[in-house]
Amino acid sequence: DAKTTQPNSMESNEEEPVHLPCNHSTISGTDYIHWYRQLPSQGPEYVIHGLTSNVNNRMASLAIAEDRKSSTLILHRATLRDAAVYYCILRDSNYQLIWGAGTKLIIKP
Amino acid sequence: DGGITQSPKYLFRKEGQNVTLSCEQNLNHDAMYWYRQDPGQGLRLIYYSQIVNDFQKGDIAEGYSVSREKKESFPLTVTSAQKNPTAFYLCASSGLGTADEQFFGPGTRLTVL
Numbered sequence: 001d002a003k004t005t006q007p008n009s010m011e012s013n014e015e016e017p018v019h020l021p022c023n024h025s026t027i028s029g030t031d032y033i034h035w036y037r038q039l040p041s042q043g044p045e046y047v048i049h050g051l052t053s054n055v056n057n058r059m060a061s062l063a064i065a066e067d068r069k070s071s072t073l074i075l076h077r078a079t080l081r082d083a084a085v086y087y088c089i090l091r092d093s094n095y096q097l098i099w100g101a102g103t104k105l106i107i108k109p
Numbered sequence: 110d111g112g113i114t115q116s117p118k119y120l121f122r123k124e125g126q127n128v129t130l131s132c133e134q135n136l137n138h139d140a141m142y143w144y145r146q147d148p149g150q151g152l153r154l155i156y157y158s159q160i161v162n163d164f165q166k167g168d169i170a171e172g173y174s175v176s177r178e179k180k181e182s183f184p185l186t187v188t189s190a191q192k193n194p195t196a197f198y199l200c201a202s203s204g205l206g207t208a209d210e211q212f213f214g215p216g217t218r219l220t221v222l
Binding site for chain 1: 151208215
């Protein structure tokens with residue numbers, strides 16, 4: 001199964017952009033890249049997903065490298081409510097999400 | 110409102126007892142999932158189901174059982190065979206496409222006394 005690698009934690013200042021990196025060097029051609037985030041003691045929440053092209057939605061942007069071996073989640077203007085654990089996940093042809101340990105994002109006021 | 114409900118939110122169990130966690134969804138999703146999460150860790154897949162009356166083992170199915178008699182419901186039983194059942198349990202549902210996002214319930218925190 002393809003795996004993802006993320007930094008354990010990152011810090012950012014409030015109202016500044018945040019770039020969360022993810023490596024997935026063994027990704028297959030049909031794997032989608034999904035991002036979820038999780039607040040303490042809550043279920044994960046979907047953020048964004050993509051296959052090859054960069055994607056934007058109301059929550060974030062997803063930049064995917066041309067070789068698809070890495071991607072970056074971009075929060076354009078972080079707020080304190082964005083403090084969470086962010087998971088970069090691959091969804092394979094068996095419809096399963098393969099979860100890693102995620103990146104804990106700390107937002108400083 | 111559409112969504113996923115899990116009950117109870119907190120559950121305490123004595124060693125040697127079976128316990129069943131409830132998961133219901135009204136999103137008309139075909140696929141449902143059960144995950145286990147330990148402190149500071151990511152999610153690990155216990156079981157998943159893509160259609161009524163059918164389900165597949167995930168990475169850590171030993172000591173757990175499920176049923177899918179209705180599209181809306183996917184209960185998880187934690188049996189006495191599960192050696193370390195204290196954890197946070199999350200239920201999710203989704204469509205069947207590889208691009209489909211998973212929607213999660215609020216979770217059940219199980220503690221074995």
